[in-house]
Amino acid sequence: MLSIKRQLERDLVAGMQQLVIDGVLQAVPSNVALSYCKEVAHGDFAATVALQVAKLEKKNPRDIALALQRVIGNANGLLSKTEIAGPGYLNLFVANAPWHGVLRNALLQGTDFLQSDCGAGEKVLLEYVSANPTGPLHVAHGRGAVIGDVLARLMHTAGYDVHREYYINDLGNQTDVMARSVYLRYRELLGHAFEAPEEFYPGEYVTDIAKTVLDEYGDRYENEPESIWLEPMRQRGLALMMDRIRADLAAFNVSFDAFMSERELTDAMDLPKFVEALEASGHIYVEDGKKWFRSTDFGDDKDRVVIRDDGRATYFAADLAYHHQKLQRGFHRLIDVWGADHGGYVTRVRAGLVALGHADNALDVILVQMVSLVRGGEAVRMGKRLGTAVWLRDVIDEAGADATRYFFAMRRAESQMEFDIELATKKSIDNPVYYAQMGHARLCAIARRAASSGYENVDLKTADLSLLTLPEEIDLIRQMDKSKDVIAEAAAAHETHLVVHYLQEMIAQFHSYYTKYKNTERVISDNRETTIARLALCEGLRCIFAGLLELLGVAAPTEMHLEESDKP
RNA sequence: GCGUCCGUAGCUCAGUUGGAUAGAGCGCCGGGCUUCGAACCCGUAGGUCGCAGGUUCAAUUCCUGCCGGGCGCACCA
Numbered sequence: 001m002l003s004i005k006r007q008l009e010r011d012l013v014a015g016m017q018q019l020v021i022d023g024v025l026q027a028v029p030s031n032v033a034l035s036y037c038k039e040v041a042h043g044d045f046a047a048t049v050a051l052q053v054a055k056l057e058k059k060n061p062r063d064i065a066l067a068l069q070r071v072i073g074n075a076n077g078l079l080s081k082t083e084i085a086g087p088g089y090l091n092l093f094v095a096n097a098p099w100h101g102v103l104r105n106a107l108l109q110g111t112d113f114l115q116s117d118c119g120a121g122e123k124v125l126l127e128y129v130s131a132n133p134t135g136p137l138h139v140a141h142g143r144g145a146v147i148g149d150v151l152a153r154l155m156h157t158a159g160y161d162v163h164r165e166y167y168i169n170d171l172g173n174q175t176d177v178m179a180r181s182v183y184l185r186y187r188e189l190l191g192h193a194f195e196a197p198e199e200f201y202p203g204e205y206v207t208d209i210a211k212t213v214l215d216e217y218g219d220r221y222e223n224e225p226e227s228i229w230l231e232p233m234r235q236r237g238l239a240l241m242m243d244r245i246r247a248d249l250a251a252f253n254v255s256f257d258a259f260m261s262e263r264e265l266t267d268a269m270d271l272p273k274f275v276e277a278l279e280a281s282g283h284i285y286v287e288d289g290k291k292w293f294r295s296t297d298f299g300d301d302k303d304r305v306v307i308r309d310d311g312r313a314t315y316f317a318a319d320l321a322y323h324h325q326k327l328q329r330g331f332h333r334l335i336d337v338w339g340a341d342h343g344g345y346v347t348r349v350r351a352g353l354v355a356l357g358h359a360d361n362a363l364d365v366i367l368v369q370m371v372s373l374v375r376g377g378e379a380v381r382m383g384k385r386l387g388t389a390v391w392l393r394d395v396i397d398e399a400g401a402d403a404t405r406y407f408f409a410m411r412r413a414e415s416q417m418e419f420d421i422e423l424a425t426k427k428s429i430d431n432p433v434y435y436a437q438m439g440h441a442r443l444c445a446i447a448r449r450a451a452s453s454g455y456e457n458v459d460l461k462t463a464d465l466s467l468l469t470l471p472e473e474i475d476l477i478r479q480m481d482k483s484k485d486v487i488a489e490a491a492a493a494h495e496t497h498l499v500v501h502y503l504q505e506m507i508a509q510f511h512s513y514y515t516k517y518k519n520t521e522r523v524i525s526d527n528r529e530t531t532i533a534r535l536a537l538c539e540g541l542r543c544i545f546a547g548l549l550e551l552l553g554v555a556a557p558t559e560m561h562l563e564e565s566d567k568p
Numbered sequence: 569g570c571g572u573c574c575g576u577a578g579c580u581c582a583g584u585u586g587g588a589u590a591g592a593g594c595g596c597c598g599g600g601c602u603u604c605g606a607a608c609c610c611g612u613a614g615g616u617c618g619c620a621g622g623u624u625c626a627a628u629u630c631c632u633g634c635c636g637g638g639c640g641c642a643c644c645a
Contacts, residue, residue, distance in 0.1 A: 024595060035584070048587055051625075087625065132645060174645055218635070290643070301571070305643045315645050343572055370638070371571065411581075414573055416638060418580065438607050450606050482594040489584075501582060515609040524604050560607070
């Protein structure tokens with residue numbers, strides 16, 4: 001079911017087409033869209049299309065708006081009134097009955113009300129987190145995880161066929177460093193003197209892994225050469241690290257359909273053969289014993305090595321092969337969520353895909369900007385090299401997954417954000433996540449009160465909704481009508497924060513309505529039919545709040561309690 | 569230097585593919601609970617939308633040039 005706005009846009013296009021047939025207009029522009037009116041006096045929606053086409057049509061915009069007004073009429077009963085305003089706006093006033101119909105649908109459909117088929121079943125592969133298994137997830141990974149996870153949920157609801165993957169970089173030099181770090185700690189645990197080399201992971205987690213390895217293998221590798229212990233240390237180290245990463249993701253309510261191992265992929269897909277395919281494209285040349293990809297043909301700053309002089313493939317070659325393989329698996333669109341520090345990498349991957357014959361828009365990359373951690377206004381120093389990174393797990397333990405997710409989803413990916421862990425931890429009004437959850441809990445409290453006041457077996461789906469006539473009640477339904485469009489737009493634009501702001505706005509509107517009438521037109525009143533209608537409104541709102549919180553991966557509590565000390 | 573992201577209220581941030589008087593939260597100040605949850609609501613103050621040009625009926629939004637900040641510029645991932 002389309003939103004009222006979408007229905008009217010459809011009518012508007014039909015009206016324009018009619019005017020073309022009638023010879024009034026030359027053509028219908030492709031981007032006919034309504035906008036919401038900020039001013040209630042202007043109506044519900046405004047069409048600016050007359051202004052847009054006036055120049056091209058060489059006509060007075062008001063005349064075009066007048067013609068449009070005539071052919072649209074009342075839009076099959078949706079409209080109560082239309083007006084021409086200003087230089088050529090066509091303002092549309094929606095009748096009450098269609099709004100009541102929107103609420104009826106919400107009640108009948110529940111959380112499904114949020115669904116749309118905007119994505120038309122497009123097969124999308126969303127890759128996110130993909131953190132190296134050489135250390136635990138830190139805060140910045142958390143932001144990418146939330147952006148990816150929420151986006152996957154949004155796109156699913158908006159009708160895309162989404163598949164989520166985590167790419168494990170379990171190959172390459174960094175894994176050697178990891179293996180050696182684990183081995184050094186392993187020997188340390190066996191009583192050997194410990195000295196950290198230059199290339200070394202200093203975190204405590206390495207010692208944790210070494211302890212497990214010691215439990216499993218005993219002193220078997222104590223005095224063996226590296227050629228003997230390197231492989232087992234690498235394999236166990238990476239596996240144990242991935243176990244920890246998976247556990248952190250689970251605690252963060254972030255999930256994947258598949259974890260793809262670079263090592264396994266490389267073995268399975270025959271990298272030399274892949275490079276041959278790249279060579280066939282004519283963009284490979286040999287220099288200094290290395291094979292180079294001429295990515296400068298596609299706008300890159302410099303050409304990139306794919307095969308080193310010792311015959312090993314570079315990380316880039318393997319990653320490009322992985323992306324190529326994703327597209328060969330039948331996904332039409334790839335979305336990667338990367339940290340901003342990988343921004344320079346986008347051009348070369350896209351270049352590689354184009355060289356392999358894929359569309360240049362096959363890959364979308366969301367570059368998630370840095371998170372600067374603040375505690376009560378003071379910057380927290382972080383450095384992965386120094387081992388002073390702030391682990392995501394510690395943040396979740398302190399602030400909770402709900403608050404942390406909410407904060408990360410709340411900001412646009414491309415702007416740097418400040419994450420105040422003290423604020424996220426507060427169980428108070430400063431903390432936006434409690435405001436959102438409170439809205440849901442309050443609606444549940446009203447339902448509980450109603451159930452104990454003689455409304456326990458009422459079927460709200462059949463309520464007489466025409467009794468909802470207060471302007472704030474219609475406004476709330478109007479707001480509800482936006483929900484699926486907001487989700488679809490956020491999904492298409494890859495912007496999770498739109499959903500959070502929308503949720504915040506709708507909850508504020510509900511609190512305002514509730515407070516305004518708490519001493520007059522109460523939800524639960526002496527009038528049984530009006531009470532049922534208002535309970536239906538509350539239930540419709542509750543469904544949408546719950547659905548939106550679910551999309552954010554945040555709990556929708558039915559009741560909340562403040563600690564005595566947290567009260568103002 | 570080149571590429572890229574950002575610059576909007578004291579602070580943290582929105583601003584619907586260019587639209588009518590630029591918004592929210594926090595903070596400040598002032599109000600509102602005998603009754604459905606005051607973890608809430610209402611109001612006041614606070615802005616040269618970084619600067620300067622340009623495009624247009626209309627620019628916070630698009631283009632160009634500056635200024636300021638983040639990130640990147642590996643045969644590391």
